[in-house]
Each structure stands twice: as structure tokens, then as C-alpha cells.
Amino acid sequence: MKLLDIVRLIFGNLNRRKGRVSLTAVGVVIGTAAVVILVSLAIGLQKNANEQLYGIGDLTQIQVSPSYGQGEVVYSGGGGGGGSKSTSASASSSSAPGAPKLLTNKALEDLSAIPGVMAVIPRDYMMGGLTLKYHRLESGSNVIGIGTDDLSSLGLEATQGGVVLAHGTVIIGPMVASNFYDPNQRPGQQTPAAPDLYDQQLTFVFIKYDQNGNEVHKTLTYRVSGVLAQTQGESDWSIYMQLDDLKVLNEWAMGRRINYNKDGYSLVIVKVDNVNNVLDITDQITAMGYQAYTPQSFVKGINNFYLVLQIIFGGVGAIALLVAAIGIANTMAMAILERTREIGLMKAVGATNRDVLSIFLGEAAGIGFLGGLGGVLIGWLAGYGINVIALVYLAQQSASQGGTPPSVAVSTPAWLPVFALVFATLIGLASGLYPALRAATLVPVQALKYE
Amino acid sequence: MQTPFIRISNLTKHFQMGGTTVRALDGVDLDIPQKSFTVVMGPSGSGKSTLLYLLGGLDRPTSGQIAVNGLRLDEMDENKLALFRRQTVGFMFQSFNLIQSMTAEENVGFPMQFAGIPSKERTRRSKVLLEQVGLADRGGHKPSELSGGQQQRVAAARALVNNPNLILADEPTGNLDTTSGIGIMQLLADLHQSGRAVLVVTHDPRMVRFATHKVFLLDGKVVSETEYRAASLE
Ligand SMILES: Nc1ncnc2c1ncn2[C@@H]1O[C@H](COP(=O)(O)OP(=O)(O)O)[C@@H](O)[C@H]1O
Ligand SMILES: [Mg+2]
Numbered sequence: 001m002k003l004l005d006i007v008r009l010i011f012g013n014l015n016r017r018k019g020r021v022s023l024t025a026v027g028v029v030i031g032t033a034a035v036v037i038l039v040s041l042a043i044g045l046q047k048n049a050n051e052q053l054y055g056i057g058d059l060t061q062i063q064v065s066p067s068y069g070q071g072e073v074v075y076s077g078g079g080g081g082g083g084s085k086s087t088s089a090s091a092s093s094s095s096a097p098g099a100p101k102l103l104t105n106k107a108l109e110d111l112s113a114i115p116g117v118m119a120v121i122p123r124d125y126m127m128g129g130l131t132l133k134y135h136r137l138e139s140g141s142n143v144i145g146i147g148t149d150d151l152s153s154l155g156l157e158a159t160q161g162g163v164v165l166a167h168g169t170v171i172i173g174p175m176v177a178s179n180f181y182d183p184n185q186r187p188g189q190q191t192p193a194a195p196d197l198y199d200q201q202l203t204f205v206f207i208k209y210d211q212n213g214n215e216v217h218k219t220l221t222y223r224v225s226g227v228l229a230q231t232q233g234e235s236d237w238s239i240y241m242q243l244d245d246l247k248v249l250n251e252w253a254m255g256r257r258i259n260y261n262k263d264g265y266s267l268v269i270v271k272v273d274n275v276n277n278v279l280d281i282t283d284q285i286t287a288m289g290y291q292a293y294t295p296q297s298f299v300k301g302i303n304n305f306y307l308v309l310q311i312i313f314g315g316v317g318a319i320a321l322l323v324a325a326i327g328i329a330n331t332m333a334m335a336i337l338e339r340t341r342e343i344g345l346m347k348a349v350g351a352t353n354r355d356v357l358s359i360f361l362g363e364a365a366g367i368g369f370l371g372g373l374g375g376v377l378i379g380w381l382a383g384y385g386i387n388v389i390a391l392v393y394l395a396q397q398s399a400s401q402g403g404t405p406p407s408v409a410v411s412t413p414a415w416l417p418v419f420a421l422v423f424a425t426l427i428g429l430a431s432g433l434y435p436a437l438r439a440a441t442l443v444p445v446q447a448l449k450y451e
Numbered sequence: 452m453q454t455p456f457i458r459i460s461n462l463t464k465h466f467q468m469g470g471t472t473v474r475a476l477d478g479v480d481l482d483i484p485q486k487s488f489t490v491v492m493g494p495s496g497s498g499k500s501t502l503l504y505l506l507g508g509l510d511r512p513t514s515g516q517i518a519v520n521g522l523r524l525d526e527m528d529e530n531k532l533a534l535f536r537r538q539t540v541g542f543m544f545q546s547f548n549l550i551q552s553m554t555a556e557e558n559v560g561f562p563m564q565f566a567g568i569p570s571k572e573r574t575r576r577s578k579v580l581l582e583q584v585g586l587a588d589r590g591g592h593k594p595s596e597l598s599g600g601q602q603q604r605v606a607a608a609r610a611l612v613n614n615p616n617l618i619l620a621d622e623p624t625g626n627l628d629t630t631s632g633i634g635i636m637q638l639l640a641d642l643h644q645s646g647r648a649v650l651v652v653t654h655d656p657r658m659v660r661f662a663t664h665k666v667f668l669l670d671g672k673v674v675s676e677t678e679y680r681a682a683s684l685e
Contacts, residue, residue: 005564016552345548348509349562350537350613353529445510448548 001355010362014370017335021367024331027324028371029378032424035317036379036416037386042313044411046306050299060155062270062282062294064111067101101289102264111270114284116277121154122147122265124246128253129207132239134195137180142238145246151228153271156235160198161226165242169225172197173236177227197224208253218252321424324371325431332364332435343439344447353440360436361429368428375424376417383410454521456616456648457483457506462515464501464671475501477671479515483664488643489650490658492679493668499652500621502668506650507540507619508532519617537566541610543620547602549594549609555581556590559608566613580608584638600631607638618642618649625654636661 014021101107103122111120126143148154151163151171158171165171177194185191206218228235251258270285270292272278278296285292336343346356390409459481466473475498483489491499504510505517508524517524519539527535549558559580560573568576581590584604586597594602603623610618620639624632632655640661643649651658659665667679674682 001565002567002569005567005570009564012552341548342550344509345550346565347533348507348536348542348548349565349609350533351565352533355533355565443510445504448509448544 001351001358006355006358006362009359010366013359013363014366020331020334021370024324024327025367025371025374027327028321028368028424028428029374031317031319031321031324031427032372032375032420033317033379033382034320034375035314035420035423036376036412037382037410038313038317039310039416040379040383040410040412041386042306042310043413043416044408045309046303047408047411049302049306059275059294059296059299060272060278062272062278062285062292064103064268064270064285065266065291065293066103066264067289067291103266103268103290104264105261107264107290108268110288111268111285114270114281116273116281117270118273119148119153119269119271121269121271122243122260123267123269124243124250124265125267126246126253127250131205131207132180133203133205134180134197134200136182136184137192137195138183139176139179139181141176141179142234143246144238144240145243145250146240147243147265149242151226151240154235154269155271156231157229158226159229161224163226163228165240166225167242167245168222169241170202170222171226171228171240172224173228173238174230175236176239179237198227200224206249206253208255218249318423321427325427328364328367328428329431329435331367332360332432333438335363336360336435336439340442340447340450343442344444344450347442347444348448356442357436357440360439361432364432364436365425365429368431369421369425371428372421372424376420379420380412380417383412386410454518455482456485456487456520457481458516458518459506460516462502462505462517463513464498464505464510465513474671476505476512479671479673481666481673483648483650485648486643486646487648487663488640488661489648489664489666490662491650491652491666491668492654492659494683497668498671499668501671503619503621503650503652506617507542508535509542533565537562537613539615539617541613541615541618543603543606543610543618543623545622545625547594547599547606547626549602549605551594554591554593555586555597555605558594558605559612562609562612576612577608580611581605583611584608598631599627600634603627603631603635604638607635607642611642616647618647620649620651622652622654624658633657 108120108122111117124145126145130140130143132139132141146154146165149165151158151165156163159174161171163171177197180192180195182189182192201221201223204220204222206220208216208218210216222241230236247258247260270281272281275296278294279300282292282294282297343356346359387409394409459479462476462479462481463474464476466475477498479498479502491502493499501510505512505524506519508527512525515525519535522535524532524535550561553561556574556577559577563573563576578587578590581587584607586601586604586608589597589601589605594605597605603626607623610620618639623639624635627635636655636658639649639651643661643663665676667674667676669679669682
């Protein structure tokens with residue numbers, strides 16, 4: 001039998017039972033529409049999340065910190081020289097699993113040797129307290145000592161001045177200025193505007209406590225040689241200075257010398273040439289015994305979450321489709337009972353079992369296909385409608401609360417309607433399998449005599 | 452002597468009905484030559500339809516052999532039987548078995564779909580055949596718009612559409628009034644004249660005048676005309 005004839009016969013047969021076929025197809029329409037809408041919603045949510053995530057940091061960076069061994073948490077407060085003597089001693093004596101892995105200069109060389117690593121930049125935090133002063137204004141801030149003179153190697157750019165650090169200068173994030181306040185401000189007085197700090201002298205008041213608990217101060221001034229462009233990350237609120245400058249301050253704060261080569265750095269930024277290599281290199285660094293963190297693993301986790309959401313949402317739609325499948329199976333079983341004599345006749349005039357099977361399978365698949373077509377259309381239109389309504393609402397929300405409005409609420413990729421249509425057709429096919437097999441294997445004479 | 456067109460030997464067909472066995476055919480031997488007009492007669496339940504369906508490859512015998520044109524039906528698989536029905540046999544039934552949703556022309560053309568004949572050729576041949584059975588102007592009508600006699604003519608045209616050598620008709624006049632019945636008998640006689648073997652199961656004694664061969668069935672067995680007459684008188 002020719003394919004075109006089969007198709008024509010199938011749609012002719014569906015056409016003569018319009019009422020029942022469309023009632024059966026409604027179930028498929030609902031299921032398919034549910035699949036399309038729900039999966040589109042999950043994809044839309046993911047797109048939004050990724051848009052919001054965009055600012056979580058440079059995705060080509062890995063933050064590596066030392067590992068201090070299992071159970072033996074001696075790490076105290078994030079200082080480069082913060083580790084105790086016993087920790088550093090065991091570092092040189094042993095490299096067994098569970099032993100501490102410190103970020104010494106030798107370790108930095110090992111990290112640089114990994115293929116795909118562009119730069120290895122140590123950094124450290126400020127020990128002790130700090131108050132910033134600029135004229136009458138004061139502020140606290142996050143000071144980072146960075147082991148490179150060129151901040152562009154961290155992917156940072158400047159809006160004022162440059163990104164090259166010199167001894168005695170600092171480069172500040174764009175939000176640092178807005179942290180300044182007037183300590184003598186009286187209630188009702190107007191808050192002063194954020195000062196323009198570029199090329200200004202900033203006074204740093206460093207604070208530590210001696211053995212007796214008395215505050216000890218040390219005051220230094222630094223020139224602001226650059227203001228960074230916004231990244232929506234840590235750098236926005238940070239002050240960068242040379243690692244050597246910070247080391248001197250930390251030695252003062254702790255009252256002892258710091259030997260990075262022996263104690264190791266507390267944090268190292270590993271800059272990777274390509275986003276696609278980041279997870280791989282992160283794994284290599286972890287295998288070397290260090291702790292490695294990349295925002296990408298976070299992004300990956302989020303994406304996995306949305307993938308699971310897509311599967312769950314798709315599953316809900318699929319359940320609706322399964323219910324529809326039972327409807328199709330029922331309709332087909334009824335049709336075969338009613339058309340038993342017709343099946344007998346088909347066989348009497350020379351139809352093979354395969355012809356009969358194809359026709360009835362085709363009718364079941366046809367119901368799935370027609371329902372799928374309707375469902376895809378409705379799902380797509382509904383998604384479009386939801387977008388129009390939701391975006392108006394969300395735009396109002398972000399107008400009143402700040403932030404960028406999301407660009408989509410529901411996102412339907414091109415593969416989804418195609419997949420849903422194929423899936424609905426296959427569901428129809430599968431539910432027609434048993435009835436069609438029964439039809440195909442009827443004994444012709446019994447089918448002809450059937451009343 | 453050459454082998455006959457149809458050769459049936461020691462054919463039985465049993466049906467299990469609950470605990471009892473119904474011997475619908477009980478050891479039938481029969482030879483039917485090429486281009487014959489055979490009338491099968493017998494009381495209701497004597498196994499006439501069963502014999503006809505076995506001959507047409509619509510059912511399988513319990514035992515025995517059927518050969519048509521030298522082909523053994525009892526040894527064929529489902530696909531070969533389908534092919535046999537498509538190429539060699541044309542059926543006519545008491546209740547016509549037309550598809551109600553199709554026009555007369557579509558009903559006539561229906562079997563050709565399974566033979567893979569292109570749609571244009573199907574239409575052409577259906578028109579010719581409808582004209583041949585005297586329904587040239589009824590091609591667009593549905594069965595419900597035709598009389599019983601006309602419906603059986605459509606069925607006859609359908610039986611002829613693949614140009615079979617053997618026409619099998621199971622009480623084709625059973626549902627028709629006298630005039631229509633005679634018309635159908637004449638049609639079958641014409642088919643026989645055109646060189647086909649025709650086998651008709653009937654109660655109707657008027658059919659006998661067209662017959663070249665007569666077969667009498669009693670309780671699943673072939674009997675002579677004398678035995679048959681004797682039994683009918685009782
Ligand atoms: N499918 C079947 N199941 C059981 N018995 C059957 C079946 N078909 C026919 N028979 C029995 O076989 C016998 C012959 O039937 P049939 O060939 O239809 O007779 P006829 O056509 O001569 O009236 C009858 O007794 C009938 O009841
Ligand atoms: Mg009968």
C-alpha cells in the first residue's frame with residue numbers, strides 16, 4: 001500500500017468520526033499545551049536567573065585557598081601569616097592525604113604550570129581594624145592586597161585614572177566613595193554627597209590592640225590613582241593596594257614578620273584563558289589538594305536546578321499526556337469494535353495484516369498529532385500572552401523597587417514545539433499499538449460475521 | 452487430464468462450541484474446473500458459507516487440502532493468503548459489506564489501494580466497472596442512497612476490480628427482492644460468460660439454470676442430487 005494512500009485513508013477515517021476524534025484530541029491538546037507552557041516557564045526563569053547572575057564575578061577566575069588538613073582546623077581569621085607554627089612545620093614535612101597544602105611560591109609555580117592558566121595572582125586581606133578619613137568624612141572599607149601591579153589582569157577596568165598600582169597608591173571600587181559619612185552629622189541635617197576621591201589623598205587610620213587591650217593607632221595617607229568600573233562584584237566595594245604595602249601593615253598589626261614563602265598566601269586568584277576550561281582546571285587544583293572555588297560551579301549548580309525544574313514541569317505535562325493516551329487507547333478500541341466488519345472486508349479484498357496495522361496505528365498517531373498541533377499552538381499563544389502581561393507587571397515592580405527588569409518571563413525555544421508535537425504523536429502511536437495489533441490479527445471470516 | 456482449477460480433498464472444518472465439536476465440513480472432496488459456474492446448495496447450517504470462506508482464503512481448514520490454480524491455500528502464511536485474496540478472488544456477500552461513509556465509486560476503488568494502484572487509475576477503472584454493472588450515473592452516491600440491488604451491483608463491481616479469476620458469492624440475492632435478485636443472477640452469468648469461474652452459495656432454485664456444476668451439501672458432506680432430493684422431501 002502506498003504511503004500517500006495510507007495517509008489519505010487515515011485522515012478520511014478520522015474525518016468521518018470528527019466528534020469523537022476531537023473530544024479525544026482535547027486531552028492531547030491540554031497535555032501538549034501544558035508541556036509547552038511549563039517548560040517554557042522553566043526556561044524563562046533560568047534565563048532571568050542567568051541575567052541576574054551576570055554580575056557575580058569574572059567567570060574566568062578561580063579562587064584558590066590553602067587546605068589545612070582534615071579535622072585539624074587551625075586556620076584562624078584569614079591572615080596570610082595566620083597559621084600557627086605547627087601547621088607550617090607539618091607542611092614542609094609531609095604531603096600525605098589530609099596534610100595541609102599551603103599556597104607557597106612553589107605552589108604558585110605549580111598552579112602556573114597547569115595548561116590554560118594565564119595568571120596566578122596572590123592576594124591578602126587587611127588584618128586589624130581600619131577607618132578611612134577624607135576631610136570631615138569617615139568610612140570603613142575592605143582592603144585587598146594584590147600580588148600584581150596591573151589590575152587589568154583581573155579583568156578590571158578604570159573609569160577614572162588607571163589600573164596600575166604603585167607603591168603608596170590605592171585603586172578604589174566605584175561604590176567606595178558612597179560609603180563615606182559625616183560622624184558629626186546632626187539629625188535633620190542633610191547627608192553629604194559622595195565625594196569624588198580620584199587623585200585625592202585618603203587618610204587610613206589602622207587600629208590594633210596590644211597585650212593589655214589598649215587601642216594602638218597608625219595613620220598613613222595614600223593617593224587614589226584610579227576608580228574602577230562597576231562589576232557588581234566584590235571589587236565595587238574594595239580598595240586595592242600592593243600586596244607588599246599590605247604585608248607591612250599586617251606585620252605591624254600582628255606584631256611579627258610574615259614569610260609568605262613559608263606560611264603561604266591565604267588566597268590566590270587563578271586566571272584562566274577560556275571560560276570552558278574553568279571547571280576542568282578547578283578540578284585539577286582540587287586534586288592537587290587545594291580548595292578551589294569558581295562562581296562557575298555556582299552557575300552550573302543553578303543551571304542544573306533549572307534543568308531539574310524543566311524536567312519536573314515537563315513531567316507534569318507528560319502526565320496530562322499519559323491521561324490523554326488512555327483516552328486515545330479507549331477511542332481506538334471502540335473504533336475497532338465498531339469497524340470489525342470493515343476490517344474483515346479490508347482483509348477480504350487483499351489488505352495484509354501490516355496494512356491494517358498501519359491504518360489503525362496511523363489513526364491513533366493522527367489523533368496524537370492533531371491534538372499536539374492544537375496544544376503547541378495554544379501553548380505558544382498562551383506563553384506569548386503570559387509574557388505580555390508578566391513583563392508589564394515586572395517592569396512596574398522594578399520601576400518601584402529598582403533594578404533591571406527581566407527581558408522575558410516565558411521563553412519558548414524552537415525545539416520545544418517540535419519536540420512536543422513529535423512526543424504527542426508518539427504517545428498516540430503507543431496508545432494505538434494494542435488496539436491496532438488486535439485489529440491486524442483478527443481472523444477475516446470472524447470479522448466479517450461480527451454483528 | 453489436466454489438474455482442475457480448484458481441487459479440494461478430504462477437507463474438514465471443525466468449530467469448538469463449549470464442550471461440543473461442530474463439524475461444519477466433514478471430509479469434502481471436490482474438483483471445480485476453469486470457467487465453470489458452480490452453484491452450492493444445501494439447507495441452513497450445512498456448511499456452505501464455511502466452504503466458500505475456506506476457498507477464498509478467509510479462514511483455515513482443520514484438515515485436508517485446498518488448491519486453487521495449483522496453489523495450496525492450507526500451506527500459505529497470512530501474507531501469501533492476503534496476496535491470494537487480492538489477486539485471485541472477488542467476494543460478494545449477502546449483506547453487501549459496503550463502507551457506508553464512502554461513495555459507490557470509492558467503494559469500488561477501495562481494494563486497489565492495497566494493490567498500490569495509483570489514484571487516477573483507480574478512478575478510471577471504478578468508473579468503467581460501475582458502467583459495466585449499470586450504475587454509471589451513481590458513482591457519487593453513498594450506499595444509503597442506493598437500493599439493495601444497486602448496492603449489490605456496487606459490490607459486484609468491487610469484486611471485479613482486481614480482475615480476479617474466481618468470483619465467490621455467498622447468497623448474493625438473499626437480501627434482495629425478486630426482480631433485483633434476477634438482475635444479480637444475470638450479472639453473475641455475464642461474469643461467467645466473460646471467462647471467470649463463479650461459485651455461488653444460494654437457496655434460490657432459479658440460480659440453477661445458470662449452473663454448469665452443482666454441489667449439494669448435507670451436514671458438512673457433499674452428496675449426490677438424488678440423495679439431496681430424498682433428504683429434502685423428508
Ligand atoms: N465461527 C463459528 N463458530 C462455531 N460454529 C460455527 C462457526 N461458523 C459456522 N459454524 C457452524 O458451522 C455450521 C455450518 O455453518 P455455515 O457454513 O455458516 O452454514 P450455511 O452457510 O450452510 O448456513 C453451522 O452449524 C454453524 O453453526
Ligand atoms: Mg451461510
